[in-house]
Amino acid sequence: MNLISGIKLYIEKMCSESGPGMKIILLDKDTTSIISMAFSQSDMLQREVYLFERIDSGRSNERLKYLKCIVFIRPTKQNIQLLANELRNPKYSAYFIYFSNIIPRTDIKYLAECDESESVREVKELYADYLCVNPNLFSLNISNCMTRLNWLPDALTRSVQGITSVLLSLKLNPVIRYRAGSQASQLLAKLVYDQTTKESTLFDFRSNADGTAPPLLLILDRRDDPVTPLLHQWTYQAMVHELLTIRNNRVDLSERANVPKDFRELVLSGDQDDFYGKNMYANYGEIGSTIKQLMEEFQRKAHDQKKVESIADMKNFIETYPQFKKMSGTVQKHLCVIGELSTLTNKRNLFEVSELEQEIACKAEHSAQLQRIKKLIADERISIDDAIKLVALYALRYERHANCDTSGLLQIIKTRGGRTQIVPSLIEYAGTHVRQGDLFNMVRITDAVKLTRNLIKGLKGVENVFTQHTPLLKETLEDVFKGRELDPIYPAINSELVPFRRPPQEVVVFIVGGVTYEEALSVHQLNNAGYKVILGGTTIHNSESFINEVLMATDGVQFKHTKSMVRYCSSDNL
Amino acid sequence: MSTNPFDSDDDQDTTSCEILEGFLCPICREDLKSIDFLTDHFSRAHAEEEDALKSVFKDIFTKAKKKILNNLNDDRGTSSYSGGSSSATRGGNGEQRNPNNARTRMNVYNFMGKQTVGAECSHFEYFQSVRNPRLERYASETNKLIIRLHRLLKDLPTDAMQRKQHEQQTVAWLDGSSVKLCPDCAKSFHIARRQHHCRLCGGIMCNDCSKFLPLENAMQLASLSSTRSDPIQQVQHDQLGGVRLCHHCLWLLDTRQDMHESRTCRPMLVQVYDQIRQLQKEVMPDLDMYMKIVNSLYEGDSIFTIADASALRGKIGQTAEAIDVRSKRIMAIHSEPGSREEALKKAVRLCCIQTIKERMLSLPPLPDEAQIRQIQERKRMETEQRIQTEQRMAMEAFERYGLGNAATTTAVIDSGSFAQGSDLQSLNNWSAPQTAANVRVDDPLVEQINIIKGYIKQARQEMNFEVVETLEINLRELQREVYERQRRSQNALTPEAEA
Structure with a gap:
């Protein structure tokens, strides 16, 4: 169960099926990102793919009849139309067409009718329809999936397709469970189920022929755990995303001062960059010392190389040159990133902020925490965004507390000119009313208990005050693997597949509303412990993108649960 | 154990072109219906044909290996058993999931670690x-x-x-x-x-x-x-x-x-490109071979010499040069500035440079003569030590039977040069004084050795290092055999011959 090899195998298949010869690959916007997550350009060159072209933009009319064309697109209406035009007037000698998902037969027929010069050699579905970020983490790059707390239709379709393709590329025919009471996850579960039954021949993997429990697809809702995306992160990958934002494994540093020209845009891919692969789950402190070690090693080497005296030395130098350059490139790159991180950490007083965040998340000490928050958010050295996040965490934590003083805190934010509407929106999005459920949904109470337990979990056994918090997901997955009764909280949609009380071997988790790198870390830890878990979500959030999503999702909703904050709800005070 | 009848009929079925099912005797291909009958039949009918059987197996194994390797791409569940395990399993006899067949099990294991390509669905038939x-x-x-x-x-x-x-x-x-x-x-x-x-x-x-x-x-x-x-x-x-x-x-x-x-279009660009690909394809085995030679040199083996490696390196260098020249020629072909063709040419050139840099110029350097000698010396010391301990044990036997020390010491020296030498000298060295000891110069083995040496020389000239390797190994075996025989005839009563 490795998502990156899943995609790689598919792309390699495309390249090999088209046989030898020079090739061009015709992509759309999404498939371009999908490929770029798994392969670098030079990888593609090695596979004789020399040109990349976007089907939807910037096309030239140049005919290169000696090229073979690999078409890898998503099966959207627009793409089909563009491809039909291409086939009517082919620019390349042969076309090998691969769709990243299930395509209706009528579309195939339409394309067949357009292929009048017999240039199509293959038409296939290869289910590489998700962005593989880590071997166990995928994203669909849907930055907003909800409007008025309901699915955006496009986002829903894309999510169904994304999950389907993950299942197919890993050859899983799972039991589908969803978070009870969450309409979004229930709807998604139903549509995925419909897809698997409609395409039952595709999903016929005979996985449970030998008596093992079938795999599990668990569809969760971000609204159950709004805390994780708000916290500041200290592991490398998560931290880079929180502070610098990773998009499709790329970090854009062009806006930062003092960044060397070569490092304006950095690729962070554990697959291609050994150092990153080894250290993406390491925390800030560890990575600092690792880099230092690497640098010393490198300096030693570089120093050695300076002593080029004889011709033989020079020859040796040239011979080791590629590795030399590769190594120096990686070290410099990560040094540059770490440098940026450390600047930001100091500038924003992140150690102080993070410590308080963690305490709010993990310990119940209302009055003491309130005082500290008040002090911190009034401090001008603390950035307004961090201040709002602190207030938001407080509001989520003490929403039902007798002396809850969210209004007072919001007043301070308001005087500092911050966007106060974030906090009420967040409560509407994921307040206790969502997490607890109503009369008809008593099960939610048990879950609320669980969340509290999670929040209350003390300092026991935790050495680092900055990483006390463990996401709710970890506990959920532990329950799954312990074989706990799942039906009340996570009912199955296709219960005929459910084995009698046997924990599944493989689990795919999908979180509606986005995942975080902190959760990816938990999944990584579980996988290291021998379980098989894949995590995915509509997108990968940092606090900023999460807050944006919350604002979009709650835009236009009548606020029912935040009457006390009504003064701060409008966005006029920006 | 190669004489296990069950192992054999596994491989038999998978290799013969017409598929026979059942409990087949690997030699006469008779279907014996059950394990007991087969074992029985085998022990009665073919007990003395063991040697013949071995050669049959050798053949079968290579074929089966190919077959199994081909099956690697197939679906995990089916191929692991259909490739390696007996057709008797398919014939409905479940107990015949052969635990002795280590190779089959290994394949299954390999599959576990390796991810296969995900599901796919071709619409080409409908399209057509x-x-x-x-x-x-x-x-x-x-x-x-x-x-x-x-x-x-x-x-x-x-x-x-x-x-x-x-x-x-x-x-x-x-x-x-x-x-x-x-x-x-x-x-x-x-x-x-x-x-x-x-x-x-x-x-x-x-x-x-x-x-x-x-x-x-x-x-x-x-x-x-x-x-x-x-x-x-x-x-x-x-x-x-x-x-x-x-x-x-x-x-x-x-x-x-x-x-x-579009079917016949072959402009200059494509022709030159095909040449490049051809060169790249040809140089791949050389690269692997070079790595192997270098490794073996560092290990202190004497199958290959430095001269081999540097000759091969020279050849690789020439190929790199040829690729470079051709990719430059591609760049020189005229095309509109800013066109896709131009981009294509640049990409091809980039790819060539990358390949040359990463695969062909970054080869590990060769050890020099002194280093090699050092490594070989060390290895020889080790071998000598090992032999000496053996000899010490043997010595007691010698002394018991009143044979002189002289024979032992020669043996030590011989084995030393044996570890090092691939030349005839080492053979002559110890075959000459021993002619007295019942070994005639026209021993067919010695003749064979000389023939093989000739072949090796030829293969070296043609830079066919794979052949060199197999021949060298054969040569070693022959030399060892001759040496063993001589030792045995010398000390007919010494029990511990080198295994």
């Missing part, structure tokens, strides 16, 4: 079922047009009137009297807009809707060479501007030409 009937219709239509074109152009009269007649004879023109409007643009015909006819289907259209197929192309399509036609005719045709056609006929012909072009 829609496309091909259409294409066939077009194809027959186009063929008809081409035959007509051929007839039309074959001996086209120069005179205008005659030509018209010839054209009408070839293709009957539609009667235009009742046609009032151009069927294409629906404008009415009159003095200024006269009726015209498609020369290939005879259809009617106005001048604006007519298309013209340049004569050059027409000749090409009709597979007539235009060089033969006389120059005056050419001029006239040029005035004519080609053959007048309707939209549809021209489209059919164009499509045909297009397809033809």
Whole structure:
């Protein structure tokens, strides 16, 4: 169960099926990102793919009849139309067409009718329809999936397709469970189920022929755990995303001062960059010392190389040159990133902020925490965004507390000119009313208990005050693997597949509303412990993108649960 | 254990081209119906044929290996058993999931760690079922047009009137009297807009809707060479501007030409590129071989020499050079600046440079003579030590049987040079004084050794290092054998011969 090899195998298949010869690959916007997550350009060159072209933009009319064309697109209406035009007037000698998902037969027929010069050699579905970020983490790059707390239709379709393709590329025919009471996850579960039954021949993997429990697809809702995306992160990958934002494994540093020209845009891919692969789950402190070690090693080497005296030395130098350059490139790159991180950490007083965040998340000490928050958010050295996040965490934590003083805190934010509407929106999005459920949904109470337990979990056994918090997901997955009764909280949609009380071997988790790198870390830890878990979500959030999503999702909703904050709800005070 | 009958019938089935099922005897291919019968039959009928069996197995194993490797791409569940395990399993006898067959188990294990390509679904059959009937219709239509074109152009009269007649004879023109409007643009015909006819289907259209197929192309399509036609005719045709056609006929012909072009299009770029690929393909085994040689040198093996490695390195360097030159030649081919072709050329060049840099120039350096000698010395010391301990044990035996120390010491020296040498010298060294000891110079083994040495020399010259390797190994075995025999004949009573 490795998502990156899943995609790689598919792309390699495309390249090999088209046989030898020079090739061009015709992509759309999404498939371009999908490929770029798994392969670098030079990888593609090695596979004789020399040109990349976007089907939807910037096309030239140049005919290169000696090229073979690999078409890898998503099966959207627009793409089909563009491809039909291409086939009517082919620019390349042969076309090998691969769709990243299930395509209706009528579309195939339409394309067949357009292929009048017999240039199509293959038409296939290869289910590489998700962005593989880590071997166990995928994203669909849907930055907003909800409007008025309901699915955006496009986002829903894309999510169904994304999950389907993950299942197919890993050859899983799972039991589908969803978070009870969450309409979004229930709807998604139903549509995925419909897809698997409609395409039952595709999903016929005979996985449970030998008596093992079938795999599990668990569809969760971000609204159950709004805390994780708000916290500041200290592991490398998560931290880079929180502070610098990773998009499709790329970090854009062009806006930062003092960044060397070569490092304006950095690729962070554990697959291609050994150092990153080894250290993406390491925390800030560890990575600092690792880099230092690497640098010393490198300096030693570089120093050695300076002593080029004889011709033989020079020859040796040239011979080791590629590795030399590769190594120096990686070290410099990560040094540059770490440098940026450390600047930001100091500038924003992140150690102080993070410590308080963690305490709010993990310990119940209302009055003491309130005082500290008040002090911190009034401090001008603390950035307004961090201040709002602190207030938001407080509001989520003490929403039902007798002396809850969210209004007072919001007043301070308001005087500092911050966007106060974030906090009420967040409560509407994921307040206790969502997490607890109503009369008809008593099960939610048990879950609320669980969340509290999670929040209350003390300092026991935790050495680092900055990483006390463990996401709710970890506990959920532990329950799954312990074989706990799942039906009340996570009912199955296709219960005929459910084995009698046997924990599944493989689990795919999908979180509606986005995942975080902190959760990816938990999944990584579980996988290291021998379980098989894949995590995915509509997108990968940092606090900023999460807050944006919350604002979009709650835009236009009548606020029912935040009457006390009504003064701060409008966005006029920006 | 290669004499296990179950192992054997596994492999037997998978390798023979016609698939036999059941409990087959690997030698006579008789179906014995059950394990017991088979074992019984085997022990009775083939007990003394063990050697023959071994050679059969050798053959089978290599075949089976290939077969199994081929199966690697198949689905995990099926191939792991169908590839390696016996057909008896398939025959419904479940107990025959052979635990002895280590190779099968290993394959299953490999599969566990390796991820296979995900699900896929091909629509090409359906696509073809829609496309091909259409294409066939077009194809027959186009063929008809081409035959007509051929007839039309074959001996086209120069005179205008005659030509018209010839054209009408070839293709009957539609009667235009009742046609009032151009069927294409629906404008009415009159003095200024006269009726015209498609020369290939005879259809009617106005001048604006007519298309013209340049004569050059027409000749090409009709597979007539235009060089033969006389120059005056050419001029006239040029005035004519080609053959007048309707939209549809021209489209059919164009499509045909297009397809033809895309199938036969091989510009300079492609030719040079193919050469590059060929070179790259050829150099791959050399690269692997080089790595192997270098490793073996560092290990202190003496199968290969430094000269081998540097020769191979030179060859690789030459290939790299050749690739570089060709990729530069690609860059030199003219193309529009800013065009896709230009980008393509750059990408090809980039790829070549990358390959050369990463695969061919970053080869690990060779150890120099001194280093090699050091490594070999160390290895020899180790071997010597090992042998000495063995000898020490043997010594006691020698002394017991009153044999001199002299024989032992020679043996030590011999084994030393044996570890190092691949040359005849080492053989002569110890074969000469021992001729007295019942070994004749015309020993077939020694002869064999000399022949193999000749082969090795030849293979080295041809840089066929794989052959060198196998031959060297064979040579070692032979030398060892000779050495063993001599030792045995010398110390006939020494129990511990080197295994």
